[in-house]
Amino acid sequence: MTDKELYFEAVKAMENSYSPYSSCKVGAALLTKSGKLFTGTNIENAAFGPTVCAERVAVFKAVSEGERDFFKIAVVGGKNGEINGIFAPCGVCRQVLREFCSDDFEILLGETKDNFKKVTLKDLLPISFSPENVQ
Template sequence: MQQARKAMEYAYVPYSKFRVGAALLTTDGKVYTGCNIECASFGGTNCAERTALFKAISEGHRSFEAIAVVSDNDEYTFPCGICRQVIVEFGKDIKIIVGTSDGKIETFTIEELLPHYFSGIDLKK
């Protein structure tokens, strides 16, 4: 969670002012961080979770233990729908650790957050 908070400092959010940071743990112990990056054309915006995932994937990692997600919000910040879909692509047991600005932490699996996910298996049916 500490590394996710640090990543949040780099968020580029001139429109929403909603900073999010993420820290992704690979199964071999490496951590990749990400922040959200906004664009005036909102469809070009990328979430912190996907930023961290794409960094790790682009460096050859395909197996992940957990991802921590935090924002400035007093409530838990969960991955959005598209981030959940990208996370589950790499395993239904990945832990999602969410935190609040005052330090509360909860842990879920991606399957708990996206129980009826679409996957590569569906493409083979």
């Protein structure tokens, strides 16, 4: 799967967003090293606290299916589903990714409907706290 194909899977995942409170639609597409794809979207809740991000939905779907070796993830989002610049992963999602991914893990961040910027997990979470710290 090419980066572009992975990115378009994330764009497609935005369609299922449940975001009646923020109207921010987010999609994520996670590719495992074994070549499996797991998508996720943000799921909001009237109590706000239970809301979960698209990235974590994708990661937790994969882990619950026995996959922990991740290759890269694409993340895209926008108010009312309009992609006008990067919708970067929140701090919680960055930490969840660091649980399973190394510093050089690639993250594709949507900028427009057709274009994305490629960064690493280290770019988003420098000097991170990781599983190695507690071993």
